Amino acid sequence: MLGDRLSLTPDDVVCVASTVVSKAAGRQADLSAFPAGERAEEIARRVSDLAGEQKDPRFAQAVLEESEELLLSYPFMLSVTRFGHVTVNAGIDRSNVPGGDLLLLPEDPTASARRLHEQLGAPVIVTDTSGRPFRYGQRGVAIGWAGLSAARDWRGEHDREGRELTATVQAVVDELAAAANLLTGEGAGGTPAAVVRDWSFGDHDGSNDLFRTEEDDIVRAALQEYTVR
Secondary structure (H helix, E strand, O other), rough: HHHHHHHOOOOEEEEEHHHHHHHHHEEEOOOOOOOOOHHHHHHHHHHHHOOOEEEEEHHHHHHHHEEEEEEEEOOOOOOEEOOOOEEHHHOOEEOOOOOOOEEOOOOOOHHHHHHHHHHOOOEEEEEEEEEOOOOEEEEEEEEEEEOOOOOEOOOOOEEEOOOEOOOOOHHHHHHHHHHHHHHOOOOOOOOOEEEEEOOHHHHHOOEEOOOHHHHHHHHHHHHHHHOOO
């Protein structure tokens, strides 16, 4: 559809909401498909949703089944998805879900982005809305991408005072996803895709490493220690 409506170039970046990708892949699901096990029942007894109502044990079961690892089960469920994204409730959506109770994240967002990239001939980012530690509010983040590097590495270059940069790695796909989210919006008036025109990566080294490994993620280690306590 985007390819029919737009004239895209290799310098454009197409940012597509994960909800559209999931719906196209048939990732709608009914709560009845997730009969609650003992662990889900236990979590649901302790956890309330944002409205203060007790969480449905079947929803807790869906989160468990969509998670590679559960970092927190209280006061909310914080998951590591199978593709490395850390998010609340495994990113499962309960809004705008025709034909089901739940909308699950794409199974492999990068593979989805790669297929779209091949079809459109332009870089593609699959975006999702995610909360932030230490700050209120949500923002758009990249959960899959193809046709561009995830990050721009400034290390080895110099600032205006001639000092060498030793730590700066810019999360390009996240910044583009956040900018796109300002345009696509949320709720009933939301638009499922946005195009960033004439994006130039510049003459810089790139990297596809965006998700921290368990070994170098000190926040994950702290959460695991907190859970043990």
